[in-house]
Amino acid sequence: MSGATTIPVGDVCDVLVGHGVRDRVVDLLPESVARVLVVHGEPLVGQAAPVVTALREAGLEVHVAPVPDAEAAKTVDVAAGLWALMGQAGFTRTDAVVAVGGGSVTDMAGWVAATWLRGVPVLHVPTTVLGMVDAAVGGKTGINTAEGKNLVGSFHEPVGVLCDLDVLASLPPADLSAGLAEVVKGGFIADPRILEVIEADPNAVQDPSSDALREVIERKIAVKARVVAADLRESHLREILNYGHTLGHAVEHHEHYRMRHGEAVALGMVFVAELAQRAGKIDEALVRRHRQVLGMLGLPTGYRGASFDELSAAMRRDKKSRGSTLRFVVLDGLASPVRLEGPDEQVLREAYAAISR
Numbered sequence: 001m002s003g004a005t006t007i008p009v010g011d012v013c014d015v016l017v018g019h020g021v022r023d024r025v026v027d028l029l030p031e032s033v034a035r036v037l038v039v040h041g042e043p044l045v046g047q048a049a050p051v052v053t054a055l056r057e058a059g060l061e062v063h064v065a066p067v068p069d070a071e072a073a074k075t076v077d078v079a080a081g082l083w084a085l086m087g088q089a090g091f092t093r094t095d096a097v098v099a100v101g102g103g104s105v106t107d108m109a110g111w112v113a114a115t116w117l118r119g120v121p122v123l124h125v126p127t128t129v130l131g132m133v134d135a136a137v138g139g140k141t142g143i144n145t146a147e148g149k150n151l152v153g154s155f156h157e158p159v160g161v162l163c164d165l166d167v168l169a170s171l172p173p174a175d176l177s178a179g180l181a182e183v184v185k186g187g188f189i190a191d192p193r194i195l196e197v198i199e200a201d202p203n204a205v206q207d208p209s210s211d212a213l214r215e216v217i218e219r220k221i222a223v224k225a226r227v228v229a230a231d232l233r234e235s236h237l238r239e240i241l242n243y244g245h246t247l248g249h250a251v252e253h254h255e256h257y258r259m260r261h262g263e264a265v266a267l268g269m270v271f272v273a274e275l276a277q278r279a280g281k282i283d284e285a286l287v288r289r290h291r292q293v294l295g296m297l298g299l300p301t302g303y304r305g306a307s308f309d310e311l312s313a314a315m316r317r318d319k320k321s322r323g324s325t326l327r328f329v330v331l332d333g334l335a336s337p338v339r340l341e342g343p344d345e346q347v348l349r350e351a352y353a354a355i356s357r
């Protein structure tokens, strides 16, 4: 496959997918922009350099801010450092933030853009599979607090997203697979063709230069774009994108973010599949398919690092909770997500036992 694919997120923005699309960074920024803050993960100097060059060649005033790697970027201290930088450089409402990195960088930089002067444009240049198919699309931004994952943040749509497939060549295989967990999520909640492509050749989708990977990336972006465009602020439909995240976020927090987000979501999806089966919504074959497809990608499908009680408090802080009622996204069939509200404590424990034995 050659050429760039454009996937619109309703009338909010476009996501561009293709080889070499980083060069298009100036095209996607509003014309009024004079200053740009390029935020990138500390190890990603090489990924950010072409973006910085393109912006400078277009005559923009470019400030570059490396931030701590991975989840360590998502803190209020890192955000405060960027606010200080923007204040000192005189960033106005017609200036912009460009985030270059994985989901940690786009989440945090997106929130800085959302909060600076109550909102300036942000453009995302995701450098991980996960960033491309999920974090950079849809405008959820935020940081963690001591109590949990993504507890502070806002919705702030990017002005555009540039998914340059060339950057994936340097992505460590474990990070590539972790991103595929969010791709698999898209397969179970909305587009089963994604699962078929993975099942047909799991090695191909883990090859950063393959057409198979590009196909599932584009399909997952299309799923996310469709859902987000219909429910930007998560009034109901968008919750389906949280499939596997109630337990997943609790595990990430318990592990002090040493486990990758995608890995935690993988085992969170097996947990909700077990839950759905116990609630009489899906059969054993669909539960097995979760384990099989995630296992093919080298993703975890079980977890023994905590007792159910240790994870329970963090699960209750999930944004889908209402009062003391836990709410889960589960399937009542393939590509048919529904809500399971306030399941019996015993059923929750049994589902957790099924992934922790």
Ligand SMILES: NC(=O)c1ccc[n+]([C@@H]2O[C@H](COP(=O)([O-])OP(=O)(O)OC[C@H]3O[C@@H](n4cnc5c(N)ncnc54)[C@H](O)[C@@H]3O)[C@@H](O)[C@H]2O)c1
Pocket: 041, 043, 044, 047, 069, 070, 071, 074, 101, 102, 103, 104, 105, 107, 127, 128, 129, 130, 131, 134, 135, 136, 137, 138, 139, 140, 141, 150, 167, 168, 169, 170, 171, 172, 175, 178, 179, 182, 260, 261, 262
């Ligand atoms: N906002 C959303 O809708 C949304 C959706 C999904 C996930 N997220 C968030 O995204 C984060 C996870 O993102 P992630 O999986 O991209 O991880 P990440 O941003 O932590 O990056 C993972 C690792 O990959 C490295 N890396 C990134 N790009 C690289 C490249 N091209 N070459 C070599 N190394 C590279 C990074 O330096 C880092 O060490 C979590 O915080 C999660 O909560 C947000």
Ligand SMILES: O=C(O)C(=O)C[C@@H](O)[C@H](O)[C@H](O)COP(=O)(O)O
Pocket: 134, 138, 140, 149, 150, 182, 234, 238, 239, 241, 242, 245, 319
């Ligand atoms: O875009 C969404 O909506 C999602 O839920 C996508 C998730 O993959 C993502 O991890 C998101 O950040 C989780 O959001 P949260 O609201 O549970 O913090």
Ligand SMILES: [Zn+2]
Pocket: 134, 182, 245, 261, 265
């Ligand atoms: Zn996620």
